[in-house]
Amino acid sequence: MGKFPPSFRSAIPSTSLIKNRPSQQLQQPHYSPKKPTKKNTPQPHETQTPPPHKSLFKTSSLNEAKILFNSLVSTTKPRLPDNLRLHNSFLQSYTSISTLDDSISLLDHMVKTLPSLSPDRSTYHVLLSQSCREPDSSLYSVQKVLNLMVNKGLKPNQVTVDVAIRSLCTVGRVDDAVLLVKEFSSKHSKPDTFTYNFLVKCLCKSRIFNSAYSFIDEMKSSFDINPDLVTYTILIDNVCNAKNIREADRLVAVLKECGLKPDAFLYNTIMKGYCLLNKGIEAVRIYKQMKEEGVEPDLITYNTLIFGLSKCGRGGMKLETASYATFVRALCREGRVAEAYEVFDYAVESKSLPDVAAYTTLESTLKWLKKARENGLAV
Structure with a gap:
């Protein structure tokens, strides 16, 4: 069997152009407790940095790229296989240093050299990603690749939309991404929820909130694309980070009117917002509401x-008796007795409750928990 030259094997990227989407659109924010538990964190020397990727091409010369491909075809015994993923990797390696026109020319040459090679959407997605990185103030380069796809009988789908939108946003072209997603929605394919929420998140980060609201309203009225729970969570997270908790409460009311039910992640986001404002008592209130629902x-x-x-302790705020009892009982039910003692310490140190009252609540809760477990009851 013939083998590929080592330089070609090393140039094939280990990851594909489109990565698998995570199970959740957002990662939940983590906050350390007042007395954080010790964890075995990796030392700096334990972190391994992957070796830099070796490029197959030393220059952006189109002629040299064609010669290299011809060499691969002629020297490989048996004939270079018509593995589309392999050829896409070859093309993608070239797009990292070439112009869009040269990349298109190289693809044409590859097809002529190997007539059995049949490019599909994934091939043109390589070119589409490059077109989004072009120093072009308009969307001309993007339209050029899309027209090329359509002329080859490949209609853009939701993956096409995702590749274009993420590529544009990655290089800071959020406004162009908004224009393009509207065009996709009217002519080709609407974005899926992952792409839609990704763009909303980028708008919140790079623009004022009103631009995100306007985008959501227009997508809803023009293309019947409605925001989901993830969309509202993104909005609420951003307004909470801006310490606009009143707007967060308004958004919660709006999502409920739309028939959506808040989940733990959304409630955690709102509680975080109150904590940023030193309103720990309000965070406990949200916790109660969360349990009631x-x-x-x-x-x-x-x-x-x-x-x-x-945060309350640093701000001199006191914990109400009812809130203290609710919090302690919840922690004990979850088996987090150490954290329950932290709350007890806080209640005593902040003089929110008399020592006896605070201890009595904690002691009665622990006794109840022990008895319930002995009787095999769910807590």
Whole structure:
């Protein structure tokens, strides 16, 4: 069997152009409690940096790229296989240093040299990603690749939309991404929820909130694309970071009117917003509301509440008796007795409760928990 030259094998990227989407659109924020538990964190010397990727091409010369491809075809025994992924990798390596026109010319040459090679959407997505990186103040380069796809009988789909939008946003062309997603929605394919929410997140980061609201309203009225729970969570997270908790409360009311039910992640986001404003008591109130609506707290919920209490302590705020009892009982039910003692310490140190009252609540909760477990009851 013939083998590929070592330089060609090393140039094939280990990851594809489009990575698998994560199971969640956003990562949940983590907050350390007042007395963080010790964890075995890796030392700096343990971090391994992957070796730099070796480019197959030394220059951007189109002629040299064609010669290299011809060499691969002629020297490989048996004939270079018509593996589309392999050829896409070859093309993608060249796009990293070439112009869009030269990349298109190289693809034409590859097809002529190997007539059995049949480019599909993934091939043109390589060119599409490059077109988004072109120093072009308009979308001419992007339109050029899209027209090329359509002329080859390949209609842009949701993956095409995702590649274009993410590539544009990556290089800071958020306004162009908004224009393009509207054009896709009217002519080709609407974005899926992942792409839609990704663009909303980019708008929130790079523009004032009103631009994100305008985009959401226009996509809803013009293309019947409605915001989902992830969309509202993105908006709420951004307004909370801006310490605009009133707007966060308004957004919660709006999403409920739309028939959406807040989840633990959204409630955690709102609690974080109150904590940033040193309103730990309000965070406890949100926790109560969360429980009343049947939403189960998670690890982040409790870490956020403890973080909020530490902020309260620095601000001189006191913990109400009812809030203290609710928090302690919740932590004990989750088996987080150490954190329950932290809340006890806070209540005593801040003089929110008399020592006896605080201890009595904690002691009765622990006794109840022990008895419930002995009787095999779910807590």
